[in-house]
Amino acid sequence: MLEILDYAFMQRALLAAVLVGITAPAVGIYLVQRRQAIMGDGIGHVALTGVALGFLTGANPVWTAVAVSALGAIAMELIRWYGKTRGDLALAMLFYGGMAGGVLLINLSPTGSNANLTTYLFGSITTVSPEDVVAISLLAAFVVLITLGLRRQLFAVCQDEEFARVTGLPVRTLNLLLAVTAAVTVTVAMRVVGLLLVSALMVVPVAAAQQATRGFAMTLALAITIGVVVTLSGTVFSFYKNVPPGASIVVLAIGVFALITALAAPLAKRRAGRVAAAEERCTLRDDVLV
Amino acid sequence: MEAEEARESGETRESGETRESGETREPGVAADPAENPAADPISLRGATATLGGRPVLRGIDLTVRRGEVVALLGANGSGKSTAVRSIVGQVPLSGGELTLFGTPRRRFRDWARIGYVPQRTTAASGVPATVREVVSAGRLARRRFGPPRKADRAAVQRALELVGMADRARDPVSALSGGQHQRVLIARALAGEPELLIMDEPMAGVDLASQEILAGTLREQVAEGTTVLLVLHELGPLEPLIDRAVVLRDGCVVHDGPPPKAVGQHALPGHDHVHPHAAPDAEPIRTGLLT
Numbered sequence: 266m267l268e269i270l271d272y273a274f275m276q277r278a279l280l281a282a283v284l285v286g287i288t289a290p291a292v293g294i295y296l297v298q299r300r301q302a303i304m305g306d307g308i309g310h311v312a313l314t315g316v317a318l319g320f321l322t323g324a325n326p327v328w329t330a331v332a333v334s335a336l337g338a339i340a341m342e343l344i345r346w347y348g349k350t351r352g353d354l355a356l357a358m359l360f361y362g363g364m365a366g367g368v369l370l371i372n373l374s375p376t377g378s379n380a381n382l383t384t385y386l387f388g389s390i391t392t393v394s395p396e397d398v399v400a401i402s403l404l405a406a407f408v409v410l411i412t413l414g415l416r417r418q419l420f421a422v423c424q425d426e427e428f429a430r431v432t433g434l435p436v437r438t439l440n441l442l443l444a445v446t447a448a449v450t451v452t453v454a455m456r457v458v459g460l461l462l463v464s465a466l467m468v469v470p471v472a473a474a475q476q477a478t479r480g481f482a483m484t485l486a487l488a489i490t491i492g493v494v495v496t497l498s499g500t501v502f503s504f505y506k507n508v509p510p511g512a513s514i515v516v517l518a519i520g521v522f523a524l525i526t527a528l529a530a531p532l533a534k535r536r537a538g539r540v541a542a543a544e545e546r547c548t549l550r551d552d553v554l555v
Numbered sequence: 556m557e558a559e560e561a562r563e564s565g566e567t568r569e570s571g572e573t574r575e576s577g578e579t580r581e582p583g584v585a586a587d588p589a590e591n592p593a594a595d596p597i598s599l600r601g602a603t604a605t606l607g608g609r610p611v612l613r614g615i616d617l618t619v620r621r622g623e624v625v626a627l628l629g630a631n632g633s634g635k636s637t638a639v640r641s642i643v644g645q646v647p648l649s650g651g652e653l654t655l656f657g658t659p660r661r662r663f664r665d666w667a668r669i670g671y672v673p674q675r676t677t678a679a680s681g682v683p684a685t686v687r688e689v690v691s692a693g694r695l696a697r698r699r700f701g702p703p704r705k706a707d708r709a710a711v712q713r714a715l716e717l718v719g720m721a722d723r724a725r726d727p728v729s730a731l732s733g734g735q736h737q738r739v740l741i742a743r744a745l746a747g748e749p750e751l752l753i754m755d756e757p758m759a760g761v762d763l764a765s766q767e768i769l770a771g772t773l774r775e776q777v778a779e780g781t782t783v784l785l786v787l788h789e790l791g792p793l794e795p796l797i798d799r800a801v802v803l804r805d806g807c808v809v810h811d812g813p814p815p816k817a818v819g820q821h822a823l824p825g826h827d828h829v830h831p832h833a834a835p836d837a838e839p840i841r842t843g844l845l846t
Contacts (some may be wrong), residue, residue: 298682400600418700421692427673431643432696433666447697473680479727481686 269504277398278390278457282500282510284405284494285466286455290474291412292450293467295443296476296483300424303442305464308451310360311337312460313367315452321374325398326385330452333503337363338444346437381536388459388511390503397456404453411446419443420481457500459511466492466518473522476529491521566654583657594657595620595670596751596782597642602651604634604641611727612639614651615636619751624773624783626814635786638803639755642784643671656751666773667696670749672740674756675733676787685732686739687724690714696747714742717775720761734765745776752776754785758793766792785814 269275289305296304315333319326337359344355371382384392393401412419421429422439430436448465454463474487499514506513589783599621604612611634619625640646642653644660653660670693693714694707700795715721718738723731728739737757744752752773757768770792777783777796792798794814802810 294682300681302681417691417697418702420688421685421695422690424692425673426742427645428692429673429695431666431669431671432699434695434699441741475681475683479683479725481682481688481706484682539662
């Protein structure tokens with residue numbers, strides 16, 4: 266079992282996997298809370314153009330993906346503010362434009378091909394370079410700093426934006442920061458999980474955790490734990506079975522979700538029953554005006 | 556101009572019979588309105604606002620003086636919620652002027668002085684949150700960044716106790732009844748220890764037991780000198796607390812003075828008896844509608 270640590274590429278892949286396991290649910294919880302679970306998916310599509318731009322210009326695709334997906338995330342946030350009526354269509358344009366732009370640019374570049382693109386779409390354990398590890402670590406540190414350091418502020422903004430504005434929090438700045446952090450997370454995750462499945466890792470561990478928890482902090486902690494467990498075990502599985510790690514990680518995460526749901530549903534039912542039993546009593550209301 | 560305003564409000568005070576006699580008010584004493592400790596917490600003059608091209612506020616004046624409890628009444632669609640939401644900056648005014656504690660709304664930054672209780676929505680948040688976590692968000696008005704200190708935790712605990720929810724602090728808000736949820740939202744506003752409480756329909760969909768707890772909480776706050784502006788559908792158990800009622804109809808003020816007695820809002824013209832926010836059990840049975 267431990268022989269996989271003898272391979273340098275596996276050491277890098279596992280380190281990247283842990284960082285993805287931490288960062289994706291840490292950002293995802295705020296998106297889920299704001300009912301924007303699909304946002305990670307959109308950023309993933311836009312990031313593809315960034316990756317292709319890296320191939321075209323010879324720059325490291327991680328950094329070009331950060332730049333392009335951050336711009337895309339900011340655009341999505343601006344559409345959320347101002348685009349009241351046809352915001353969904355504007356977002357759709359952004360998604361498809363990002364995808365099409367990526368395929369177009371990568372085929373124009375001398376070094377890129379659709380085969381390269383596949384490793385970015387579904388993840389790959391053999392392609393995480395030492396240089397990628399440095400980039401991923403720096404970006405993951407940024408994501409952890411924001412998502413955990415500003416936990417109370419981001420919680421307030423995502424839970425009740427109107428109230429947060431009246432407390433005087435810089436809500437617009439925090440929203441933009443969250444959008445950029447989500448974009449950074451997508452690029453942290455794209456080498457291991459892949460751009461098409463990154464959103465699953467933002468959403469599924471949170472969805473699984475909230476079946477069993479009662480508070481936000483507990484949900485965050487459990488979601489990160491689930492994230493790390495599935496990314497590590499999925500990466501190891503991919504090493505032995507030679508499948509893209511993104512696929513095995515996401516299938517595992519959904520398995521954990523199903524397991525927790527099956528275990529937690531009877532518990533929640535009993536708890537709800539107890540609360541209802543304690544509160545359902547008749548009261549005589551003597552406020553009839555005659 | 557300031558002195559003029561102060562004199563004006565001093566005059567209306569007579570008819571309004573407010574608890575506070577205005578001894579702290581000395582017209583024209585302070586040069587900078589922001590520094591004037593006697594400045595009215597809320598002063599809205601000739602305010603107009605439109606929503607989706609339709610005028611919702613058509614030039615309303617609303618002054619809330621220090622220590623006063625003012626109820627904003629009116630039928631559904633009369634503009635009362637819009638008025639309150641424009642005061643807290645959630646709906647832009649298309650005309651008129653608004654000052655908060657003597658500072659024009661645009662320059663007002665001292666949000667910790669205001670505790671806001673928005674209209675309760677039934678849509679639950681996606682991720683579970685405990686009662687304490689939600690109430691703690693209100694403390695951000697006092698300490699926006701940085702880790703919470705002892706005083707912050709104490710203020711949150713005090714707010715929970717004020718609304719009688721301290722024993723539910725670790726429960727998820729999704730498990731609460733409408734009335735309990737409303738109490739949590741009020742505790743969240745109180746956690747910031749505000750001087751002015753602004754509440755939008757705090758009694759909508761709230762069971763009687765919670766209504767009485769809320770009335771008690773409010774009574775304590777008022778006794779400590781908190782100023783209150785609340786949107787109400789009817790006066791209900793809060794009636795004894797209310798100094799003055801402002802009634803809106805079609806975006807205009809039609810009454811500003813003592814609260815309409817007993818029959819409350821149901822006796823007002825234009826009341827249409829549609830209660831989309833209230834749960835059926837929250838609405839008292841009234842048999843005297845036609846009298």
